[in-house]
Amino acid sequence: MEVVILRDARDVGRVAAGAIARLVRSTPDAVLGLATGSSPLPVYDELARLHAQEGLDFSRASGFALDEYVGLPEGHPQSYREVIRREFTDRVDIEPSRVHSPDGSAEDIEGACAAYEEAIAAAGGVDLQILGIGSDGHIGFNEPGSSLASRTRIKTLTEQTRRDNARFFPSIAEVPHHVVTQGVGTIMDARHVVLVATGARKAEAVHGLVEGPVTAMCVASVLQFHPHTTVIVDSAAASVLRLADYYRHVYENKPPWQGL
Numbered sequence: 001m002e003v004v005i006l007r008d009a010r011d012v013g014r015v016a017a018g019a020i021a022r023l024v025r026s027t028p029d030a031v032l033g034l035a036t037g038s039s040p041l042p043v044y045d046e047l048a049r050l051h052a053q054e055g056l057d058f059s060r061a062s063g064f065a066l067d068e069y070v071g072l073p074e075g076h077p078q079s080y081r082e083v084i085r086r087e088f089t090d091r092v093d094i095e096p097s098r099v100h101s102p103d104g105s106a107e108d109i110e111g112a113c114a115a116y117e118e119a120i121a122a123a124g125g126v127d128l129q130i131l132g133i134g135s136d137g138h139i140g141f142n143e144p145g146s147s148l149a150s151r152t153r154i155k156t157l158t159e160q161t162r163r164d165n166a167r168f169f170p171s172i173a174e175v176p177h178h179v180v181t182q183g184v185g186t187i188m189d190a191r192h193v194v195l196v197a198t199g200a201r202k203a204e205a206v207h208g209l210v211e212g213p214v215t216a217m218c219v220a221s222v223l224q225f226h227p228h229t230t231v232i233v234d235s236a237a238a239s240v241l242r243l244a245d246y247y248r249h250v251y252e253n254k255p256p257w258q259g260l
C-alpha cells in the first residue's frame with residue numbers, strides 16, 4: 001500500500017486523476033471503477049479538464065459504479081447513477097452504454113447483483129477502482145461487519161452513514177435505509193485501487209485503513225492485503241497517521257519512473 005500525503009483536496013484530485021489519465025492513455029479500453037460521495041469530485045473535475053483541454057480520450061473506456069441506493073425513483077438526483085452521469089460521464093466522451101450501475105430498483109435484486117458481477121467479469125474486470133472512505137471505514141457501502149469476501153449484494157446502512165449522507169437530501173428521513181453495493185471481494189479484484197480521502201473527519205478511518213489491524217470493523221483495512229493500492233489524502237485526513245513523516249519521505253524520494 002502506498003500512502004501519498006498532499007496539501008489539499010485539489011492536489012489529491014490532480015494526482016489521482018493523473019493515475020487514471022496514464023491508464024487511459026496506455027490502455028484506451030480501460031475499465032474504470034467509479035465512486036460517488038464528495039471525495040472523488042475533484043478527481044472528476046480534473047478528468048473533465050484533461051478531456052476538455054488536453055483531449056484525454058475516454059471513447060473506448062468503460063465504467064462500473066460501486067453502489068446504488070435502493071428505492072430511489074429512476075432519475076432521482078441523488079441516485080448514484082445520476083451522480084456519476086452528472087459529475088463524470090456527461091463531462092467526458094465515455095460511451096453512456098458502457099457505464100454500468102448496480103440496479104437498486106430491480107424486482108429481483110439478488111438476480112441483478114449476480115448479473116452485475118457477471119458484467120464486470122465479462123468486461124475483463126476493473127483496471128482501476130476509484131474509492132472514497134466512509135467515516136466508519138466503509139468502502140462502497142460495505143458497512144462495519146461486512147464479510148471481507150462479499151460480492152455485490154444488498155446492505156442496510158448504519159445510522160451514522162445515513163446521517164453522513166443526509167446533507168445530500170432534503171432531510172434524513174429521505175435517505176434510504178438500503179443499498180446495493182459491490183462486495184469487498186469484488187473491490188479487492190480490481191487491479192489497482194486508488195482511494196482518496198480529505199478532511200479531518202476522515203482521519204480516524206484513514207488511520208484504521210493504513211495502520212490499524214485488518215478487521216471488518218474498519219472494512220477499508222482489508223486493502224492492506226491488496227497488491228496495488230494507492231491511498232491519496234490531504235494533510236487533515238493524514239493527521240493521525242503515526243508514520244506520516246515516513247510516507248512523505250518515501251513519496252518525495254520516489255524514482256520518477258515508478259508511477260503510482
Ligand SMILES: N[C@@H]1[C@@H](O)[C@H](O)[C@@H](COP(=O)(O)O)O[C@@H]1O
Pocket residue numbers: 035036037038039040066067131132133134135138139140141161165
Ligand atoms: N457509498 C459512498 C462511499 O463510496 C463514499 O466513499 C462515502 C464517503 O463519502 P464522502 O466522500 O462524501 O465523505 O459515502 C458513501 O457512503
